[in-house]
Structures are given as C-alpha cells and as structure tokens.
Amino acid sequence: MKNALLIDLGGTNIRHAFFLENTLSNISKKKISDEDFIPYLSELLKEKKEDIDYLVVAAAGPNNKKSIKLTNRKLIIEAAELETRLNLKKCLLLNDWEAVAHALNQLHPKSFLTIKEGSPSNKNTLLIGPGTGLGVTLIIDDQVIPTEYGNVLSPTARMLDNFKLNGSKKFSSLESILSGPGIEMLYEEKFQKKLSSEEIIKLALHGNEDEFYIIDNFLKTFFMIVDDLVLAFSIEKIILGGSIMNSLEPMLASAQKYLISEVNPKYSQLIDKLQAILLLEDEPGIFGCLDLLKNTD
Numbered sequence: 460m461k462n463a464l465l466i467d468l469g470g471t472n473i474r475h476a477f478f479l480e481n482t483l484s485n486i487s488k489k490k491i492s493d494e495d496f497i498p499y500l501s502e503l504l505k506e507k508k509e510d511i512d513y514l515v516v517a518a519a520g521p522n523n524k525k526s527i528k529l530t531n532r533k534l535i536i537e538a539a540e541l542e543t544r545l546n547l548k549k550c551l552l553l554n555d556w557e558a559v560a561h562a563l564n565q566l567h568p569k570s571f572l573t574i575k576e577g578s579p580s581n582k583n584t585l586l587i588g589p590g591t592g593l594g595v596t597l598i599i600d601d602q603v604i605p606t607e608y609g610n611v612l613s614p615t616a617r618m619l620d621n622f623k624l625n626g627s628k629k630f631s632s633l634e635s636i637l638s639g640p641g642i643e644m645l646y647e648e649k650f651q652k653k654l655s656s657e658e659i660i661k662l663a664l665h666g667n668e669d670e671f672y673i674i675d676n677f678l679k680t681f682f683m684i685v686d687d688l689v690l691a692f693s694i695e696k697i698i699l700g701g702s703i704m705n706s707l708e709p710m711l712a713s714a715q716k717y718l719i720s721e722v723n724p725k726y727s728q729l730i731d732k733l734q735a736i737l738l739l740e741d742e743p744g745i746f747g748c749l750d751l752l753k754n755t756d
Contacts, residue, residue: 463513463752464503467558467744470519470531470591473499476745479509483749486742493534500545512548513755514541515748517558519592521607527552530610531591551751556594557605558747559700559738560586565746570739571698574711575718577734579695585688588701588738589641589681593634597692608688609634618683621676624648637681639703646673660706678710682717689718689729700738708737 460480467474473491477484491499504511518536520529527536538550553561584598593609610632618636619625627648630636636645639656646652646659650669654662663674688694699711707714718730740746 461513461752461755462509462511463515463748464500464511465745465748465752466500466514466516467555467742467748468496468516468518468529468532468536469555474742474745475503476749477507477511478749478752479507483745486745493532496534496536497541497544500541504545513752514545514547514550515553515752516541516550517553517555517744517748519555519594522552522554522557522605524552527554530607549755551748551755553744553747553751554596554605555744556586556588556596557603558744558751559588559594559698560584560596560598560603560605561747561750562740562743562745563698564750566738566740566743572708572737572739573734574699574737575715575733575735577695578732579734580732581693581695583692583694584696584698585685585692585694586698586700586738587685587688588699589634589638589703590701591639593637594701595688597688597694599692609637614684614687618680621680621683622649622673633684637677637684642673642677642703645677646670649673656703657706660703664707664709674707674710675714678707678714679717682714686718689733690726695729695732696734696736698736698738700743702741704737705739711735711737 463478465476472488474486474488476486518527518529519531520527525538538552541550586596588594595606595608597604612632615630622645635641642656642659659670662670
C-alpha cells in the first residue's frame with residue numbers, strides 16, 4: 460500500500476492532498492514562496508502519523524522525470540534532492556498539463572461537460588487551457604505527451620491581426636496572448652484601459668462592447684491554434700481546461716464557429732468527427748498525481 464503526499468504547484472498557490480490507506484484526503488490550497496517550498500513539504504509530512512513513502516509533484520515546466528525547471532517561478536525541483544531531504548522512498552514528477560491528462564482516468568463523469576458531441580474514430584486527444592500561461596498536452600496512441608507549445612513564437616503576428624494590433628511589440632509568444640495576463644495586455648493595448656482578466660470576462664459576458672470584442676477575438680484566436688493542432692496530429696477529441704475556459708463556458712457553444720474556420724473545405728469532415736469537452740474539475744492536477752502514483756511500481 461502506497462501512502463503519499465500529492466502536490467500541484469502553480470505560479471502563486473500550492474495545492475496538496477494525502478493519499479493514505481487508499482483514500483484521498485480533501486485538497487488544500489495555500490500561497491507559497493519559492494523559498495518555502497521544501498520547508499512546507501517537510502511540515503506537511505511531520506503532521507501525519509502515518510509513514511509517507513511517496514511524493515508526487517505536478518508543476519509547470521519541462522519534465523525530464525528527474526527535475527522540473529518551473530516556467531512561472533524561479534525554482535528547480537529535483538526529485539533526488541526531495542527524496543534525500545524528506546526521507547522518501549520515491550519522488551515522482553509531472554508537468555502540470557501532463558497531470559491533467561493523467562487525471563482523466565480518475566475523474567467522475569460529472570467532471571466533464573460536452574460542448575460538441577462529435578463522433579471520434581481515434582483516441583487522439585488535445586488537452587489545452589489558458590491560465591497564467593497556455594497549457595497544451597497531447598494523448599496520441601494512449602501515450603501522454605506534454606509540450607511547451609505555449610512558448611512558441613511564430614504565429615503571433617497572424618493572431619494579433621484578429622485584434623488589429625499588428626504593430627504591437629508586446630506579444631512574443633502564444634501564451635503572451637492566450638492567457639489571463641494576455642487578455643489583460645490585449646485589453647490595455649487596444650483600449651488604453653486596465654482591468655483584470657476576471658473583470659474583462661465578467662463584463663464581456665454581460666455584453667459590454669469593448670470587453671466582448673477582446674474575449675470574442677480571444678476565443679477566435681484560441682481556436683485558430685486548436686485548428687492547427689487538430690490538423691497536425693489528427694486530433695478527434697479536444698478537452699478544454701482551466702478557470703478561464705470554465706468562466707467562458709456561456710460563450711463556448713457559439714465560439715464553435717471558429718473551429719476549423721480557415722481550413723480548406725475538403726477537411727470539413729474533421730468538424731463532424733471532432734468532439735469538444737469542457738473539464739469542470741477545479742483541481743485536476745492532484746488527480747493526475749494520484750493516477751501516476753497508482754500506476755507506478
């Protein structure tokens with residue numbers, strides 16, 4: 460029996476849960492600095508009477524199974540260091556959106572909302588969601604493939620054309636546009652006003668003209684990228700995740716018109732097959748950690 464501490468480390472918050480005697484505890488969330496990461500883990504482990512042998516950590520950044528250099532913190536997580544300092548049998552590491560893919564095996568059917576039914580004939584799946592950055596993971600032939608696609612540079616000029624901001628030099632990568640901070644920067648560049656992404660989304664959903672303009676074109680731009688990935692990897696299922704996509708759920712049905720919107724008509728059959736699902740679970744990272752734990756010898 461594996462007793463474990465499960466960690467999902469974001470840019471601001473850390474989420475944790477314990478898996479003890481085949482039972483998952485409630486998930487807790489706390490703001491934490493880089494310097495407090497290991498001391499916080501140590502405190503959590505000391506709180507438990509049970510022996511904790513395993514630690515599973517999901518974090519944003521390239522994962523080589525031995526370490527993760529976080530993209531949203533000045534922190535490098537080393538599995539061997541954590542095993543030694545915390546006296547653990549094993550430390551397992553996951554990219555944050557790799558964890559989302561693994562979570563699919565652990566979540567209840569009620570955690571998913573079908574936006575477009577589709578009729579997929581293969582299992583190729585795209586998991587994508589804007590947040591602090593842009594998370595993208597593929598499942599191809601049942602293999603989870605984490606990516607750093609949010610950091611690619613080339614398509615930004617084409618994307619900015621949707622907002623008539625072609626001359627702007629402030630957007631360098633996909634996630635500088637397709638993220639919460641991206642929404643805020645697009646809004647400021649276009650209208651010379653500052654609002655949080657949450658406020659912009661709220662006003663857009665109420666039909667305010669400026670905010671709706673930004674969010675509607677944000678979704679158009681988002682689905683342009685989805686289109687590219689669908690064609691590149693023969694994707695027939697899309698899973699949208701993260702708090703931004705959940706906030707925009709009332710607009711997603713109408714935003715389907717942007718799927719495969721610029722593709723040659725001979726590919727129109729892809730739209731018929733394509734299934735689109737919204738992931739409603741707030742804490743998929745912890746469930747992804749749990750799935751990896753259960754499937755580790």
